[in-house]
Amino acid sequence: MTVADDEGLKIEIDNGVATLTLHMPSMRNAFGADVAGDFTQFFRDANVRQDVRSILIRSTGDRDFCLGGGQSKIPTPMPRNPIDYRFVSTPHIEMFKAMWELERPVVSAVQGTVAGVGWLLALLADMVVAAKGSRWTHVFVKRGMIPHAGDSFYLPRIIPFHRLNEIALLGDMVTADTLSEWGLINRLVDKELVQDTALDLARRLADQPTRGIGLAKRHYRRSLETDWNTMLREEMAGQALYTTTADRNEILAAGREGRKPELTGD
CATH class of the missing domain: 1.10.12 (Lyase 2-enoyl-coa Hydratase; Chain  A, domain 2)
Known part of the structure; x- marks a missing residue:
């Protein structure tokens, strides 16, 4: 599968709200090192930008929010030695570190399927708006991987421990409705209301000190x-x-x- 030239991270800024749209439809919004790098650079710059007072993260379409890590436009070399696999996740690690340290408030607008590192993209936001019935699967255990890209640091600080074990060790799908019951979702709304609800929160945050x-x-x-x-x-x-x-x-x-x-x- 090839990443189209017009795919990537789209950034719009209006009245203090920066809208970051993950636009990777050919990859079901999975994203590789290049897009992770774009996120990282924006997060690092946002702390000192006067035109950015809050951030809204969303994705193209309503089928998938983010299916995890994916292919870059310029493929990176595959490690030749198992020990080099330590560095495969570095671009995503740097991205989520920058997101964790970001001092601008962040809202995520989640609809469709969430998998892999999509959990961090959604849940490292300060406020999460999710569509009723949207599907979340941690997926690593079923893909022959262990949690990575910072997952093992961040998620235990967000998700109750035994709930996290159920998610990560079984790899079963859960819905946003269940995550809302666990206290992980700020606004659980109909699919048609996700974008407007998230934007309203982002605008309210942009009006704060x-x-x-x-x-x-x-x-x-x-x-x-x-x-x-x-x-x-x-x-x-x-x-x-x-x-x-x-x-x-x-x-x-x-x-x-x-x-x-x-x-x-x-």
Whole structure:
């Protein structure tokens, strides 16, 4: 199967919302190293872009959200020695690391089938909107693989442990309805409402004090990786930094003056 020239990651920015559309229909929205690299670069740049205050991740069509890792436009050489397979997932590892560290809020709009690394693309978002009945399969155990691309680090921090074991060790399909019952979905809606619901959330997030919610995101994630003393010191430093932002001072001024704050994301 060949990747078409016009396929890849499509980026649109409007009123502070960056919409990232995974457009790989020939691969059922599975994506390779080149698209992973495009995601990584955007995530790294977004933290300092004034025109990006929230991010919406979606995919083309309603059949598949993402079927995992796939072929690149320029195929990469296959490892000749088993030890070199350690590096096959590097582009996706770097992508999800950048997504995990991203301080801009992210919403995912999920419809259709989710498999493999598609789980991370969907669930590393801060808020998840999913279509009722959409199908999720962890798939690695049934493809002769073990979880990779950071899956074994991130998913235990998102999914309850015994639920994760059921998903990963059996490889059975679950629906978004079940994941919603487990607390993994923010909005479970009809398929026709997924895009509008996700966009509404992204717009609401873009209207918030961008640097403040970015620091909140950072602190919540860091708390999953570090000790109590380090976390409290980071929180104290973040609180001090936040007092220097224009939005924070505008919120205080608006409160004193009895008006709605005009936030700029700075």
